Amino acid sequence: MIRLENLTKHFEVPGKEPVIAANNVSMEVGKGEICIFLGPSGCGKTTALKMINKLIPKTSGKIYIDEQDIDSMDPIALRRKIGYVIQQIGLFPNMTIEANICVVPDLLKMDKKKSREKACELMEMVNLDPKIFLKRYPRELSGGQQQRIGVIRALAADPPVMLMDEPFGAIDPINREVIQDEFLKMNAELGKTVLFVSHDIDEAIKMGDKIAIFREGVLEQCDTPDEILANPANSFVKEFVGTDRALKRLKLLKVTRAMMPFRMVLKPDDTMEAAASKMSDRKAHIAVVVGPRGRARGYVTSEEAKGVRSGMVADFIDPIPGMVNENDNLHDAVSQMYAHATDWMPVVDDEGIYKGYITQHIIASLLGETPRKVGDKIV
Amino acid sequence: MEEIFQYVISNFPTILRLTIEHLYLVSISVGVAILTGVPIGILITKDKKLADAVLYAASVVITIPSVAMFGLMIPILSLVNRGIGFWPAAIAIFLYSQLPIIRNTHTAINNIDPALREAAKGMGMSDWQRLAKVEIPLAVPVIMAGVRMAVVMNIAVATIAVYIGAGGLGTIINEGITGTNSTKLIVGALAVSLLAIIADYLFLFIQKMLTPKGLSGETS
Numbered sequence: 306m307i308r309l310e311n312l313t314k315h316f317e318v319p320g321k322e323p324v325i326a327a328n329n330v331s332m333e334v335g336k337g338e339i340c341i342f343l344g345p346s347g348c349g350k351t352t353a354l355k356m357i358n359k360l361i362p363k364t365s366g367k368i369y370i371d372e373q374d375i376d377s378m379d380p381i382a383l384r385r386k387i388g389y390v391i392q393q394i395g396l397f398p399n400m401t402i403e404a405n406i407c408v409v410p411d412l413l414k415m416d417k418k419k420s421r422e423k424a425c426e427l428m429e430m431v432n433l434d435p436k437i438f439l440k441r442y443p444r445e446l447s448g449g450q451q452q453r454i455g456v457i458r459a460l461a462a463d464p465p466v467m468l469m470d471e472p473f474g475a476i477d478p479i480n481r482e483v484i485q486d487e488f489l490k491m492n493a494e495l496g497k498t499v500l501f502v503s504h505d506i507d508e509a510i511k512m513g514d515k516i517a518i519f520r521e522g523v524l525e526q527c528d529t530p531d532e533i534l535a536n537p538a539n540s541f542v543k544e545f546v547g548t549d550r551a552l553k554r555l556k557l558l559k560v561t562r563a564m565m566p567f568r569m570v571l572k573p574d575d576t577m578e579a580a581a582s583k584m585s586d587r588k589a590h591i592a593v594v595v596g597p598r599g600r601a602r603g604y605v606t607s608e609e610a611k612g613v614r615s616g617m618v619a620d621f622i623d624p625i626p627g628m629v630n631e632n633d634n635l636h637d638a639v640s641q642m643y644a645h646a647t648d649w650m651p652v653v654d655d656e657g658i659y660k661g662y663i664t665q666h667i668i669a670s671l672l673g674e675t676p677r678k679v680g681d682k683i684v
Numbered sequence: 685m686e687e688i689f690q691y692v693i694s695n696f697p698t699i700l701r702l703t704i705e706h707l708y709l710v711s712i713s714v715g716v717a718i719l720t721g722v723p724i725g726i727l728i729t730k731d732k733k734l735a736d737a738v739l740y741a742a743s744v745v746i747t748i749p750s751v752a753m754f755g756l757m758i759p760i761l762s763l764v765n766r767g768i769g770f771w772p773a774a775i776a777i778f779l780y781s782q783l784p785i786i787r788n789t790h791t792a793i794n795n796i797d798p799a800l801r802e803a804a805k806g807m808g809m810s811d812w813q814r815l816a817k818v819e820i821p822l823a824v825p826v827i828m829a830g831v832r833m834a835v836v837m838n839i840a841v842a843t844i845a846v847y848i849g850a851g852g853l854g855t856i857i858n859e860g861i862t863g864t865n866s867t868k869l870i871v872g873a874l875a876v877s878l879l880a881i882i883a884d885y886l887f888l889f890i891q892k893m894l895t896p897k898g899l900s901g902e903t904s
Binding site for chain 2: 358360381382383384385386389391393394395396397398399400401408409412442443444458459468
C-alpha cells in the first residue's frame with residue numbers, strides 16, 4: 306500500500322518563481338491495486354512518481370509504503386524494494402538478459418540459483434523462451450521483447466511495489482496492446498501495488514484500477530476509471546478524458562450492466578396463436594425462441610404472430626441478429642450491433658444459454674449523464 | 685639495403701636492449717598515466733567547469749614540443765637530483781599521456797545513455813556499483829582507444845628521451861645523426877616505427893578483447 310500525504314515539490318528556478326511540480330498531493334493506493342498517474346506533459350505525474358523512490362527529493366509532505374515512512378529509509382535500500390520500469394527501458398547492454406534480470410537480486414545478495422530460476426519463470430510469464438533468450442544481449446532483442454525484460458527485471462526481486470514511468474510509451478501500438486494484456490494477467494497473479502505514469506487515457510482506462518489525474522502539480526481527481534469517465538470532477542478532467550468519454554466507458558462496462566433479463570421465451574413447438582397471446586399479455590414486440598436446452602435459436606415479432614394466427618412457431622422463426630456473451634464489454638456488444646445493423650441483441654452465457662437482451666436504447670440511457678428509467682419492452 | 689641487414693644482424697643484442705629500454709620507459713609511464721588519467725576522467729564528469737579546466741590544462745601540456753618538455757624536466761628534477769635519465773623522461777611521457785586518456789574516459793562516461801544511469805540508480809545501485817557494473821564496462825572500448833593513442837604517440841616521443849640520457853631507440857638515431865651514419869639513422873627510425881605499428885595492433889586487439897560482448901558485433 307502506498308499513501309501520499311500533502312506531497313509537495315518546488316523546483317527552484319534561478320531568478321524566477323519556483324515551479325510547483327507537486328502541490329499538496331494526497332492519495333492512497335491499496336495493496337494490489339494499479340493506479341495510473343495521468344495528465345498532460347509537465348503536469349507533475351513523473352515527478353510525483355520519482356519522489357516515491359527518492360530519485361527526486363520532495364520539498365515537503367509524507368510518503369508511506371506499507372505504513373513505513375520513506376524518510377526513515379535509506380534511498381538505496383528503498384529502491385531495491387521497489388520495482389522500477391522506465392520508458393527508455395534501460396537494459397544494460399554489457400550484460401546478458403539473465404544478468405539484467407538478476408541485477409537487483411544480485412545487489413541484494415540473494416541466492417544465485419534461485420534468482421536464475423525465478424528469471425526463467427518470469428520470462429515464461431511474458432512468453433519469451435528462456436532457453437533462447439537468457440544468454441543473449443539486449444541489442445539482439447526487439448523493442449517489445451526488451452521492454453518485457455525491462456518489466457520482469459523490475460519484478461525479479463519480488464518487490465511489493467512497482468513504479469512504472471510510461472513503460473509502454475515507446476512500443477508500437479500492436480505490441481503495446483499485447484504487453485498491456487500480459488502485464489495485467491501477470492499482475493492479477495502477482496498482486497503488486499503498481500503506480501504507472503501514462504499520458505494515454507485509453508491505456509489508463511484499460512490498465513488502471515484507479516486513475517489519478519494531474520494538472521500543474523495538482524491532483525484533480527483520483528477515482529476508478531468508470532467514475533472518472535461518468536463523473537469528471539471538473540471541466541479540466543472532462544476535457545482531458547475526451548468528448549468521447551461516454552464511448553470510452555463502453556469498454557469498462559460489462560454486458561450484464563445493460564442486460565435486461567428476459568420475461569418470456571417461446572418454444573419451436575408453440576403455436577403461433579399461443580405465441581401471439583403470450584406476447585400481447587406481456588406487451589412484447591419480439592420473443593426469442595429457445596431450444597430444449599435454452600439456447601437461442603431465433604425470434605418472432607408480435608406483428609408476425611398476430612398476422613398469421615395459425616401454424617407453429619418453428620415455421621415462422623427469424624434468425625437472430627448475432628449474440629453477445631454476458632462477460633463481453635459493451636464496446637464489443639455495440640460494435641456487433643452496428644455490424645449487424647440491429648438495435649437489439651440476445652445475451653448468452655458461456656454455454657450459449659439465453660439469459661436476456663440488450664438494446665441500444667438501454668445502453669444509451671446507461672451512459673447518459675442523467676440516467677433515465679428504461680421502458681423498453683422487447684422480449 | 686644490405687648494410688642495414690648487416691648492421692641489424694651484427695648489432696642485434698644492442699638493438700634488442702635499446703628496444704626493451706624504450707618499451708620499459710613507455711609502458712611504465714603510460715601505465716601510471718592510466719592509473720591517474722582514468723580516475724581523473726571519471727571524476728571530472730561530475731562537474732562541467734572542472735572538466736573544462738582539466739581538459740584545457742591537459743591540452744596545453746600536449747602542445748609543448750617534446751624537446752622543450754624534456755628540457756623543462758631537467759631543471760625541475762635537478763632539485764631532487766634526478767635531472768637526467770629515466771625519471772625526467774618518464775614524467776614527460778606520463779604528462780603527454782594524460783590528455784588522450786582523460787579525454788577519452790571523460791567522453792566515454794559522459795556519453796553513456798542517461799536512461800542506463802537512471803535505470804541503475806532507480807534499481808538501487810550505489811554510485812560505485814553503477815560505475816563498476818555499468819559505466820566502466822561500457823566505457824572501456826573508448827578508454828582503451830585513448831590508451832592506444834597515448835602508447836603509439838609516446839613510442840615516437842620517447843625517441844627524444846636520449847637527449848636527457850634516458851636511452852632507448854633514440855640512441856641509435858642520435859648516433860646516426862651525429863656520426864652522419866645513414867644506416868644507423870634508418871635502422872633506428874625503422875625500429876621505432878615498427879614498434880609503434882606493433883603496439884597499435886596489440887592495443888587494438890586488447891581493446892577488442894575488453895569490449896563487452898553485448899556491445900561488439902560478434903555476439904552469439
